[in-house]
Amino acid sequence: MVLAVEARNLSIGYLDEDDNLVLVVRNASFSVEEGEVCCLVGESGSGKTTLGNSIAGVLPPYSVTKGLLYLFGKLVVKDELRFYEGVRGRLVSYIPQNPGSSLSPYMRVWDQFWRVMKAHGFTEETAKKKVAEILRLLNLKTEVLDHYPHELSGGMQQRVAIGLSLVTGAKLLVADEPTSSVDAHLKLQLMRLFREIKELYGVTIVLITHDVLLAGKICDKILVMYGGEIVEVSSAKELLENPLHPYTKLLTRVVPVLGYKKKLESIPGEPPRPGQVMEGCVFYERCPVRGDECVKTPPAQEVDGRVVKCWRPLIKESALLS
């Protein structure tokens, strides 16, 4: 089994105006197998983008890293040292939050493909073939190649940007909230597209989303983040059918379901502030099943091949949560 991503005690932070280190990802240890579609889910500010950026090699230079990160066995983060040279584009491609805005407004679509592909050693003939294949997959007509991005709809721009991330042949795609700027119907289509991409090209995909139900529809594995920590890692099916962490359970109730009238609930209380020093469990303040032991930091424990960071995993449905 090849691991596309392996993180060991990875922490990431930024320096605040007083030069204090604010950790926004803490001690993340997880792996993503080659060919898996893995989603990072969690509320806004939980550290998903920062963790995704570390995998994609797009962390800002002023960020601070600790711990280890490997991509396909290649060490890319070793504490404060980073080794992304030759990795971005070749091993990993990044699709930003608003992919359309990553396109150059001054170049026709074909020129944008050609610029990238030329740099990766394609001839014009092989590039044209490859682009035609990718456009078919993305359900785009070849006419888009003659257009400037502003002449295309937002959804088309998004698919062009996804196409650009595929042409270099990277083995790992990281997409940050790729569905944030499209309507609910297109969301599912776009997420399914990622699955098709995985099936056709065998790439590993890391998707960042706050929508755990959407994640459940297309992912193999879900990592749930809360307050900078990974609190649960599970297969998508098991996580939705039987969430182990109380936070995961609550998270599945706050997302609207397309086509169903469902009363939405919110999770009472506020998530921790970035850098807030916490004793004990990171979810303590908002947890409906907390107990005395939760003032101590829970270890990441394995339950039936899943990982949960909680003293009181919901192995049985808790009466307090129903």
Ligand SMILES: Nc1ncnc2c1ncn2[C@@H]1O[C@H](COP(=O)(O)OP(=O)(O)OP(=O)(O)O)[C@@H](O)[C@H]1O
């Ligand atoms: N470049 C940066 N410089 C300083 N602080 C940052 C930077 N990027 C993110 N942060 C801070 O790190 C914390 C985690 O942010 P991050 O964007 O990783 O979370 P997220 O879960 O992806 O949230 P969202 O869904 O809103 O994007 C936030 O408090 C944010 O303000």
